[in-house]
Amino acid sequence: MIGTLPEEYLRTKQQIREFVQTDLEPYAEDVEVNNRIPEHILEKMKQRGLFGLTIPKAYGGGGMSKLEFCLVEQELSKTHFAFLDIISLNNGLGSKSIVLDGSEAMKRKYLPQLASGRLISAFALTEPNAGSDAAGITTSAVRQGDHFVLNGMKHFITNAPIADLFIVIAVTDPELRTRGGITAFVVEKGAPGLTIGHVHNTMGMRGAHKSEVIFKDTPVPVENVIGEVGKGFQVAMKTVDDGRMGVASTSLGMAERLLELSIGHAQRTMRNGKPLADSQAIQWMLADMGTEIYSAQAMIYATAAKIDRQEDAALEVAMCKLYASEMVGRVVDKAMEIFGRGGLRKGSTVERMCRDARILRIFEGTAEIHRVIIGRYLLKGKRTAYAAVEKQASGQGGRA
């Protein structure tokens, strides 16, 4: 599979790999301990254009295809997760909706700044009572003259404490909801009534900050609506769909790193005068890890290429996210077995990845929601793509 990648993509992959090794990995432990990426490293990442790789060239970005960007995410995930996490928002959830549905003025205003990393973005969809059931959000946006007034609370929002820009999904018509009553907005930091609430402390993902975002009578100009009023759920779902390839690529990169480390450790660690790697049981673990990694990689590259050909790949995207995120869980388990007690020590990459990888089966749609989506898709055909979840909302539940 790797052999069929264009030269140019392989070069990008190699460059990112070198950047990771020389510039990022030396700071991985620093990020973990201090819970933040050092400023000068962020600066380096910005200079490299990492914040805007997927943003069209016309707006100052790198204009990368999906496949090329997946390779970047894969390589970036081999070091501390926070590095990838911070750039993934500006390249995905934090900019995609503007790229796909924003007005020309909005694109000019925000995209170049997102691409340069001058603005950091966050994507605020989830609420305490609306996680998997994203259509169940209650944050409201009421039109008043040339403004919408936002009220409500979002939680678990990545980057929120440091974000300059929030993509906010809110209800403009509680009667219509997903059928024309949800709208997406760009809200700037410092908007009146916008505050950061409780900052969440999580098992992993140190250095990546998540918090509640509270809106109290927050005015948002009408021109900050992304796409059409009432089409926000579709805007959001397209964005989320896009981001799922990122979770898959992250899973792949982390798993590859774990395999690399496991091989090294199995070769170096002696027991009864022989390296661990001489044990058939260990060899088989490595074999399973490698096989599953290859399988995820093949899925991801093929799916990304399909997206780049502008074909509908929603089903495959869901499959990539589901499979790769569960795959890395199994790889973590085996790596921990190979590392034994040493793999428990803070400061070891295995210990960190054990905690970091666990989020991948939860955010951007849980594994269960992905099974719902894939199952419906297989049974009902293409057009129900992301409508599967939506359907449950309006279906048996009886939400009007």
Add this chain to the structure above:
Amino acid sequence: MKFTLTEEQKYIQKAIREFTRGEFDEDQILELLENRDFPQNLFRKACKLDFVGVGYPEEFGGQACGMMEQVLVIEEFCRKDSSVGIALGSADAGAEIICAWGNDIQKQKMLPGLAKGKLVSTVLFGDVDAREDGRPAAILTPEGDGTFRLNGNADFVMNAERADVFIVQAQIGADAPTADCAFALLKRNTPGVTLQALGEKLGIGVIAWHHVILQDVVVTEADIVRPADEGRGAMLDFQKIHLLRIAAMFLGIAQGALDMALRYAKQRVQFNRKIGEFQGIRHKLADMYMDLQATRALVYAAAEGHLHDHGDLHDLLGVKLTAERTAMHLTDEALQIFGGSGYMIELPVEHFYRDARTLRALSGRTVFQKDVIAQAIVGHLT
């Protein structure tokens, strides 16, 4: 499914449930974890209520209960909280060595103190991953004047900083494997004992871990516990008890994970329905329950069987590995059922997940343990 327990066992189980429900405060425990503090208060209370040392003879402060009662106590501790449960369940680690082979003076010196929580103990094993070979942590060299010099080291020793007494797995004389096998009892502050902090670890944050170095530590005969048969058989017996205690911890952790998952599934609403109404979630819970009950039956049977004969090491390894697998499975699914909330440090399910994985790695590599089981059932084939 109901397991048959004696009246006394039911009484103990009920008493300890009341204790953990009444005293294990979630917020306080999260604070302990954040500060990496040992649950000293809970430990004192547990001692006061005689939940520590239930297996010791009555004349030494215990209640002369069997393995089954010990399993029930540890299970309930860990069910309510994995970190605190492991801490309380291992504060008198190695006491069974003293119970089994200590002389009356040694028993008197240690057991009542351990039961009352006035003393804390820890065990220094040899390399845990070589433990199946019985390689001890240290060597006792006779000095001729009736004293011994103890030299060796042990990695990843839990509770070393807090333990008053180190129970060191040792061999007498350097010539393994025929050498006599014994345990040396050391005070932590004995000259020649050095602790090196190993820093933080994945889980069980309320107990610190250390590398312990023993260099020319002087030990007198009075502080040496010599198992009756002076051989490795004794070491095996101790290992079996140790395995059962760990299995009980895994069992409790698994039950605790199921408790939390059930409570959350019955209460969390998405798509206008309790998530416990979705078949996928219901079946996850069913799988968890099946796994848990099968494990419980096995652990209880092993504990009961312990009364009659001590069971085979490979079987007890199997019991531990089964309980371990169940705890891995249940903590993983419980976290998943909590969705994003499961990833938050503010809720306990997250540390149950880390603790299960930590306890797994601490209790040795699965690979080598399976070697022992395979050796027992397949044997040497040439």
